[in-house]
Amino acid sequence: MIEFYDEVRQVHWLMAFASGGLLFIHGLIHLSQAGHLFSTSVRYLRYGVDTVLITAALMLTNIVQQFPFIDAWLTVKFLLLMVYLFLSHITLYNTRNPRQYATVWGLALMTWLFIFSVAKTHQSWGIFSLLF
């Protein structure tokens, strides 16, 4: 599988950006109440993107032989992914008013950004590791 490392990595990055981007767009559509139909299609697109993203992530762990709960930065990434999925789910179904939605949406985006920094630096503290 090492032969496909570059391609899988590129797909992973692409889908990571797409996931964050779609979360951002979905939130804007929701907050601006710009149309239910479009919002629904973005929601389904997000499902698809997240599924491919997770597939690529699993493939990468297998190729590079680095695993959550063995490598610290991957453990952090994995746990934050759970938080991200939880928050994303709330933004899809469980918010009661725009204010609550905006809060959860903002938290989800911040989580995504932090996951991105952990992935980029390969450090558990992500962007904050630059401070130490």
Place this chain on the structure above:
Amino acid sequence: MTNVKKLWLFLAFLLFVSFGVLIWSGNQIYQQAPPMPEKVLTSDGQLLYSRAEIEKGRQVWQSFGGMQLGSIWGHGGYVAPDWSADWMHRELMALLNLWANRDYGVESFELANAEQQAALQGRLKSLVRKNTYNPDTGVITLSLDRVKAISQVSEHYQRLFSDEPSTAELREAYAMKNNTVTDPENRRVLSAFFWWTAWATMTNRIDGHITYTNNWPNEPLIDNKPPASMFLWSAFSVTFLLAGIGLMGWYYAVSHGKEEATSKLPATDPMRDLRPTPSMMATAKYFWVLLALFLVQILLGAVTAHYQVEGQVMYGFELSEILPYSITRTWHTQLAVLWIALAWLATGLYIGPAVSGYEPPYQRFGVNLLWVCLLVIVVGAFTGQWFAVNQTLGLEHNFWFGHQGWEYADIGRFWQWFLFIGLLLWLCLVGRSLWPTLRQPSESRSIIGLLFLSTVAIGLFFGAALVWNEHTHISMVEYWRWWLVHLWVEGFFEVFATAVIAFLFTRLGLIPVKTATVAVLFATIIFMSGGVIGTLHHLYFVGSPTPVLALGASFSALEVVPLAYIGFEAYHNYTLGHATEWMKRYRWPIMFFVAVAFWNLVGAGLFGFLINPPLSLYYMQGLNLTPLHGHTALFGVYGMLGIGLTLFCIRGIKPDLIWPEGTLKASFWCFNIGLALMALLTLLPLGVMQLFASLNHGYWYARSADFMQQPVVDLLVWMRVPGDTIFAVGALLLAWFILSLWIKPKYEGGQQRG
């Protein structure tokens, strides 16, 4: 004589003739199966293997999972090789290398020139295809050169099944745990068994010119290629299919639109006011358990699939030391049958009192007792298998309490008896609750009778698994095993599915009983006309003679005929789902029934027929095109039906609840999309790639580590993740839906109850 009576008589006649032919074919296989030698001697009179050693080798093979780890004669798992084909190729290459070195002074066969290679191959073919078995003495005599080659291959296998570092990479590729067989003597006799299965694939029948396995597998080195009969019967098989479709088309053209329509649909749901009896309520726990089993089955499927890319570990964890591939695959396949069967058992128990309105004494006790028995069987049988695969049970206890190694029939004999008794108890429970209705003359007696007969057949035909014993010839075990598997899935399950769906519609008042009865009886005749003798298509290469192959090819093609028209049924069911306002209550059970029809066409019909004619199966048996059919047909048809029935019964157990339909809708589409992705992104392309390899290089290569460890194969296996994930989400949503009916029920009219 009424139409219904005529149909019943014709069905009885058809079953009598079909089972007669099937039993005659069994006798043919028994007479002409590859002989088990008393002794295998070298040409200078030394004993190479005895019968006892070969038979003990088979017990060893069964103990570590048998068909669940690699395959024999194409039947079994797909990650490790087919041991018969692998042994044959290794033995042939060892002989060629030996001769090339001795006769031409080159290091290996590949280094000899083309002329030399052709000469050696000619010699090889005449040596190995010649049958040296003496029926009077029961002795097979082998040349000294051949014995040398066999010793080489035997050593390789003994290393492979140990923890020797030289074969570690291969073990990982085959998803085998280290020390699969712990005892060195057991490893030696295991290789004797593998040798015998390979011998049957390359040795001509006495006075014949094709091998015991009808020249299977494809092996260019010795001209193992499909015999003429295989081309002939494959062509006829397609012709029969077309003829069947034509005839059926004519029947539909003539009868379409003549069915008696229900004059007035009920204004309200006739089953709405049905008050569940205590025994009907007691079936609820069956549905909870089946959901748990279903989720565990999916998890085990994911682990089993993962072993294909990381043979012994799971994301860095050495899982094969605790749960080796052989055991995860065993449990995955067993659980598939168990949870689906549980759905049907529960439906039978629910429907009995619902139909008759009669709750026999101690019925609830019986339902609860059966449930406990089933739990004990699952836990006990699985525990025994785990000990067997870890080689801690001992060969003497394996057959009764461990792992029999026969795919779909691999629980220990003790547990098989226990399960059989459990199925008889189930029959009694269903039968006694239906008895008042069956005894009373009424219009619906026929359809209820057919439904009950299909449940009787499902129960009793498990008895086929009890026919063989520890030392029964493998060809005969295969014969009886397919009685169980094939006659269930392509015979009585089909009848049960058709009858139960039609019956439910009659109870809802959507179709007249008479119309449903005639339609179900006709469908049963059609299914059984191909289904019973069609069993033989699984037996093309297990030592069957040509007439058996011909019968299997001809009749199994007919199995596809009703599936070609299943769109009618799907559309009919879908229409009935919208027939009245109150049918919205049953929207999702009916959508699952529509999915049953869709996957019956695609999974059973298209993907089934793809591998069905003898010539196709000759090259495809045991490649990924087999699980393509297996997954889409078993889950697509019977899994979907199990879920549909579960939902239908739960609607009755909890009649006053508002269903969170969004969850169910998402679950339904996740199942269908996930299954389609699994088939189209991995199993179909990988199967087609293997088919090309099998056609071009020989069957052994399509199953070899060299082929299966290619990066592109890895990539295709990884492509299962999206489909499997979506599918698993579907199962979680279904579980959540059912759980929510109990933990946070929403009642119609908004009232909350305790």
